[in-house]
Structure formats: C-alpha cells, structure tokens
Amino acid sequence: MRHLSLTVTLVLLSILAVAGGSAAAPPAPAPAPCVCSVSAYDVPDDGGGAIAVSWELATTTISPAVTRFEVLRYAAGEEPASIGEAPPRDSGFVDADADHGRTYQYIVRTHTIDGFVDSVPSDAAIATAQWFAHGRVSSLIAVILVCGSIIFFIVRAKAGTELFIRKIPGLDAVDDAVGRATEMGRPVLYVPGIETVSEVGTLAALTILGHVAKKVAQHGTPLLVPTADPIVMTTAQEIVKQAYAEVGQSDRFDPSSVFYLTYDQFGYTAGVDGIMVRERPEAVFLLGYFAAESLILAETAHEIGAIQISGTKETSQLPFFVAACDYTLIGEEIFAASSYLSHEPVMLGSLKGQDLIKIGIVYLVVGLVILASIGYAIAPDGTSALSGALETVKQWMAGS
Amino acid sequence: MKRTVPLVITFLTGFFLIVAFFIPHEPFGELEQRLLVWFAIVSGFTMLLGVDNLIRSHAKRIARTDTGWGHSIALLVGLVVTVVVGAIGFARFGSPFHMQSPFMFVYTYVIVPLQGTMFALLAFFIASASYRAFRARNTIATLLLVSAIIVMLGRVPIGAAISDFFPAAQEWIMDVPQLAAKRGIQIGAALGAVSMSLRIILGIERSYLS
Numbered sequence: 001m002r003h004l005s006l007t008v009t010l011v012l013l014s015i016l017a018v019a020g021g022s023a024a025a026p027p028a029p030a031p032a033p034c035v036c037s038v039s040a041y042d043v044p045d046d047g048g049g050a051i052a053v054s055w056e057l058a059t060t061t062i063s064p065a066v067t068r069f070e071v072l073r074y075a076a077g078e079e080p081a082s083i084g085e086a087p088p089r090d091s092g093f094v095d096a097d098a099d100h101g102r103t104y105q106y107i108v109r110t111h112t113i114d115g116f117v118d119s120v121p122s123d124a125a126i127a128t129a130q131w132f133a134h135g136r137v138s139s140l141i142a143v144i145l146v147c148g149s150i151i152f153f154i155v156r157a158k159a160g161t162e163l164f165i166r167k168i169p170g171l172d173a174v175d176d177a178v179g180r181a182t183e184m185g186r187p188v189l190y191v192p193g194i195e196t197v198s199e200v201g202t203l204a205a206l207t208i209l210g211h212v213a214k215k216v217a218q219h220g221t222p223l224l225v226p227t228a229d230p231i232v233m234t235t236a237q238e239i240v241k242q243a244y245a246e247v248g249q250s251d252r253f254d255p256s257s258v259f260y261l262t263y264d265q266f267g268y269t270a271g272v273d274g275i276m277v278r279e280r281p282e283a284v285f286l287l288g289y290f291a292a293e294s295l296i297l298a299e300t301a302h303e304i305g306a307i308q309i310s311g312t313k314e315t316s317q318l319p320f321f322v323a324a325c326d327y328t329l330i331g332e333e334i335f336a337a338s339s340y341l342s343h344e345p346v347m348l349g350s351l352k353g354q355d356l357i358k359i360g361i362v363y364l365v366v367g368l369v370i371l372a373s374i375g376y377a378i379a380p381d382g383t384s385a386l387s388g389a390l391e392t393v394k395q396w397m398a399g400s
Numbered sequence: 401m402k403r404t405v406p407l408v409i410t411f412l413t414g415f416f417l418i419v420a421f422f423i424p425h426e427p428f429g430e431l432e433q434r435l436l437v438w439f440a441i442v443s444g445f446t447m448l449l450g451v452d453n454l455i456r457s458h459a460k461r462i463a464r465t466d467t468g469w470g471h472s473i474a475l476l477v478g479l480v481v482t483v484v485v486g487a488i489g490f491a492r493f494g495s496p497f498h499m500q501s502p503f504m505f506v507y508t509y510v511i512v513p514l515q516g517t518m519f520a521l522l523a524f525f526i527a528s529a530s531y532r533a534f535r536a537r538n539t540i541a542t543l544l545l546v547s548a549i550i551v552m553l554g555r556v557p558i559g560a561a562i563s564d565f566f567p568a569a570q571e572w573i574m575d576v577p578q579l580a581a582k583r584g585i586q587i588g589a590a591l592g593a594v595s596m597s598l599r600i601i602l603g604i605e606r607s608y609l610s
Contacts, residue, residue, distance in 0.1 A: 046424050047430065130425060131424075131425045132423060139421070139422075140422055143418065146594050196443065200596060201593075207605065211607075230443075230446040230448075230449040230450030230453070233449070233453060259454070260449075263447075263450075264511075264515070266515040266519060278468055292522060293518075295526060299525040299528060315589075323529045331586070331588045332588035332592030333592075335596040338605060338607055342607075346604055347604060350595045350598065351595065354595040357591055358591055
C-alpha cells in the first residue's frame with residue numbers, strides 16, 4: 001500500500017513537474033530571419049546613377065519578428081554605410097544615388113525585435129547609362145509606322161494626288177452657326193477648354209478658333225473668347241488678331257474680346273455661364289479639354305437657345321456633349337478640323353496617313369481576336385500555342 | 401524671320417523630345433523633365449499677364465458702366481481681398497496656407513463652398529440632359545434608352561432585387577459594347593493627336609503661330 005501511494009505520488013509529481021516545466025520554459029525562438037542571397041544590378045533602360053538591389057529570404061514566410069530591412073552600400077576601401085530602408089514585405093530597393101561608373105557592393109541588414117543580422121555582400125554592380133531604351137522597341141516601331149504613313153501621304157498630296165475626306169457635320173455647321181449669329185445680331189462665344197497650350201486638345205481648339213475668327217471678322221459679328229489660362233489667352237489674342245488682319249478687318253479687332261477669367265475649374269465655369277446668360281450668344285463653341293464642367297456649359301448654352309458645337313478627345317465627357325449639344329466633334333475629328341477647314345492638300349494628306357494606320361490597327365485587332373478565340377477554343381485554360389502567341393504580342397506591345 | 405525662328409524652335413524641340421523618349425542617356429534622358437520645369441516657370445510668370453488682363457478689362461467695364469459692371473466691382477474686390485488675406489497669412493504664419501491663416505479661412509468657407517455649389521449644379525443638368533437624350537425618337541435613341549435603363553438598374557440594389565439579369569446585363573454592356581466604342585474613340589483620338597503633333601513639328605500646321 002505504501003509502495004502504491006509512493007508510486008502515485010511520484011507519478012503525480014512527475015506530471016506536475018512536466019506541466020510546470022512546460023509552462024515555465026521560455027518560448028522556442030523564432031527561426032532566425034535570414035537574407036540568404038542579395039543581388040545588385042544596373043537598372044536597365046535608364047540614364048545611369050541607379051542600381052537595383054534585390055534579396056531573397058531563407059524562409060518562404062516572413063517572421064513577424066522582422067521589423068525592417070536596411071540596405072548598406074560600400075565601394076572599395078569604404079565602410080558599409082546605410083543608404084535606405086525597406087519594409088518587411090519588400091524584397092527590393094533602388095539605389096538612385098549611385099555614382100556613374102563606380103563599383104558598389106550591398107549588404108542587406110535584417111532588423112528584428114532582438115537585433116539584426118547582416119547578409120553576405122552582393123556581387124559588385126556598376127551604374128551605367130544606356131543609349132537606347134530596349135523596352136520601347138515596340139513604341140519605336142509604332143512611331144516609325146505612324147509618322148512614315150503620315151509623311152508618305154503628305155508627300156503624295158504635295159505631288160498633286162487627289163484625296164477624299166468624308167463629311168464632318170460638326171465642322172460643316174461652323175459657317176452656319178456664325179451666319180445665324182450674324183443674322184440674329186448676337187455674339188459668338190468660343191470656349192477653348194480649361195487646359196493650357198501643352199494639352200494637344202487646346203492646340204486643336206486654337207487652330208479652329210482661327211477659322212471661326214475669320215468668319216466672324218468677315219461678317220462683323222462680335223466674338224467672345226474667355227480663357228482659363230494666360231498663355232492660351234495670349235495665343236488666342238494673336239490668332240484672332242491675325243484672322244481679322246487676313247480678312248482686312250484689323251481695325252475691327254477688339255483685344256478685350258479675348259480675355260482671362262480664372263484658372264479655377266468651377267470659377268471658370270461660373271464665369272462662362274454668367275457670360276452666356278448675360279450676353280446671350282447665338283453660337284457657342286465648346287472645343288478643347290473639358291472635365292466635369294462640360295455638361296454645365298453645354299446645358300446652359302442649350303437653355304439660352306444657342307447653337308452648340310462641341311468637341312473633345314476626353315471619352316468621359318463626350319457622352320455629355322453628345323446628349324446636350326447640336327453638333328459634337330468626336331475624338332479625332334477635333335484634330336482633323338484644321339485640315340478639314342483649310343482644304344489644303346498637304347493637311348489632308350496627314351489625315352489620309354492616320355486613316356491608313358487606323359485601318360492597320362483594326363485588321364491587327366480583328367486578327368488577334370480571331371487567333372485568341374481559336375486558341376481558347378482549342379485549350380480553354382489558355383495553354384495553346386495561339387494563346388501563348390497572343391500573350392507574347394501583348395507583352396511586346398506593353399514593352400516588357 | 402518672324403515665323404521661321406518659331407518654326408525652327410518648334411521642330412527642334414519636338415524632334416529632340418521624340419529622340420529623348422528612346423534615349424535615356426544624358427543629355428537626352430532628362431530633357432522632358434527639364435523642359436517641363438521651364439514651362440512651369442514661364443507659366444508662373446504668365447499668370448501676371450492673366451491678372452493684368454483681368455484687372456484692365458474689369459476696370460474698363462466699371463469706367464464705362466457697361467452692363468453688369470457691378471459684377472466687375474465684386475470681382476475686383478474679391479481679388480484684392482484674397483491677395484490681402486494671403487499677404488497677412490504670409491506675414492503672420494510664414495505661409496498663406498497655414499491652417500490658421502485668414503487665406504485658408506477664405507479658401508475653406510468661401511472658395512470651396514462656391515466650387516461645391518457649381519459642381520452640385522451638375523446633378524440638375526444631368527437630369528435635364530438625360531430627359532432629352534433618352535426620348536425614344538428613333539431606333540438608336542430607343543436602344544440608348546433601353547441600355548441606360550438596364551445600366552442604371554443594374555448598378556443599384558433594387559435592380560438585383562428585381563432580377564439577376566440587370567447586374568449581369570449592365571456588366572456586359574459596360575465591358576463589351578461600351579468599352580469597345582470607348583477604345584475605338586481613344587485609338588482614333590491618339591492617332592489624331594500624333595498626326596496633329598507631326599503637322600506642328602514639321603511646320604505644316606501653323607495656325608497657332610499667327
């Protein structure tokens with residue numbers, strides 16, 4: 001009996017010892033987070049001065065003990081010095097301050113809550129500048145094709161080849177709109193958008209302004225051009241002045257007809273709306289770059305009963321113009337306007353060249369869609385050679 | 401000469417910017433950024449031109465007591481007050497954009513509400529424009545009306561409550577015909593922009609020069 005009670009006591013003591021021991025023992029240390037390999041290489045397709053550093057971890061999962069990575073750099077005869085940090089999830093860093101042509105090595109220091117561990121140094125890397133951006137080969141080919149096609153048709157037009165261009169109702173209506181304003185004795189309001197001249201849509205609007213100003217000058221109709229940018233204002237003033245001079249009406253040009261309102265988007269909108277309501281123009285041109293104010297302007301022009309001719313390349317604003325305006329120049333039509341209105345063969349030649357490229361793009365898209373469809377019909381999981389070819393083309397076009 | 405020099409400058413600038421896109425090496429690599437800095441500096445100075453034009457045209461209107469000359473007084477007073485409170489903010493806080501600056505008070509309680517008011521008008525204009533656009537006058541307008549109803553119903557919970565057809569149909573309309581048309585317009589516009597830029601670079605398009 002004594003033996004039994006002793007045995008039970010010992011067993012209980014053993015169990016307690018094991019239980020107590022497991023509770024009191026320190027937690028097993030987290031696996032030491034270690035950067036197992038660091039590579040450094042020159043950043044491709046850049047102007048030099050940058051080296052990319054990337055690293056791999058010894059474990060696939062990042063220990064929560066890792067707080068940050070610190071990147072250290074050194075050149076021959078130098079001590080490693082910190083050049084930046086990366087969060088625990090990152091596995092790369094770009095050293096954008098590397099001296100051109102100098103050899104560097106990198107160490108990635110893994111900081112944990114307990115301290116830090118240094119990696120072995122990377123191989124040597126040198127920052128160099130490239131003379132050609134290899135990732136932009138597809139863009140270069142596109143530029144050569146597009147520019148080549150346009151220049152080819154310009155040269156052909158210069159040689160006297162007759163070129164056909166389809167009717168653009170919005171541009172044909174320009175003369176009618178100015179004529180109606182003249183008959184009604186009301187002004188023409190020309191709004192060249194809210195952007196500056198660096199926006200190609202604004203440039204297109206300014207080229208159309210020249211034509212409208214000539215018509216206005218011929219008919220003696222008042223013209224109002226409120227602008228949202230001082231450079232646009234100065235350019236528009238010169239264009240209108242020149243248009244009046246070309247039709248022999250220089251003395252009728254009023255410099256105050258082209259004026260600056262404000263750079264603020266909705267301040268400009270309020271100003272133009274106010275002009276519409278007060279001056280009651282008979283023809284309103286909304287051409288150039290527009291954003292949220294497009295419908296506010298177009299609807300106000302509709303409210304006062306004016307003919308509205310609008311145009312923009314912004315696809316987000318086109319539905320508003322189409323819904324609210326009498327005529328809308330959609331996308332490329334605004335860029336074709338100056339060529340269309342001038343009727344100069346050389347200008348029309350450029351339109352022909354751009355149309356040829358457009359046809360080429362249509363054929364390319366249709367061809368790729370057919371190939372992709374066949375490819376996915378053969379192997380719905382996208383493993384067929386045709387699907388692979390499509391992916392290759394997509395990646396090449398994206399420049400990767 | 402008056403036209404030749406700007407044309408040469410335009411050609412050289414356009415040509416070198418195209419070249420710089422493909423050559424990252426100095427001196428081409430940072431050409432675009434450098435020119436953008438120049439442009440920002442020039443734009444900053446031209447703002448003075450704009451302010452000068454604004455003051456002159458409205459002062460003239462007030463002097464001639466043209467129609468709406470009272471609005472011109474309001475504009476000039478607003479301009480002067482904004483400049484003054486900006487200067488006070490700069491003098492007292494080191495920056496007019498300091499949160500306690502009187503300029504920020506004007507910005508927060510005058511400019512922002514006015515901008516918000518103009519933007520809010522859009523809701524009413526969308527309603528009136530939609531009413532006109534969605535009238536079923538012909539086949540195309542009817543198609544637009546039907547598409548709009550499906551898209552609008554498909555994007556609100558009540559559409560899904562009525563039928564699963566609406567969310568699925570709106571997704572198809574937005575992802576297939578809508579996107580196809582949008583991309584077609586974008587490709588055309590991009591080509592048009594390239595064509596126009598080329599005309600400007602080559603000096604064929606000169607109407608902007610005058």
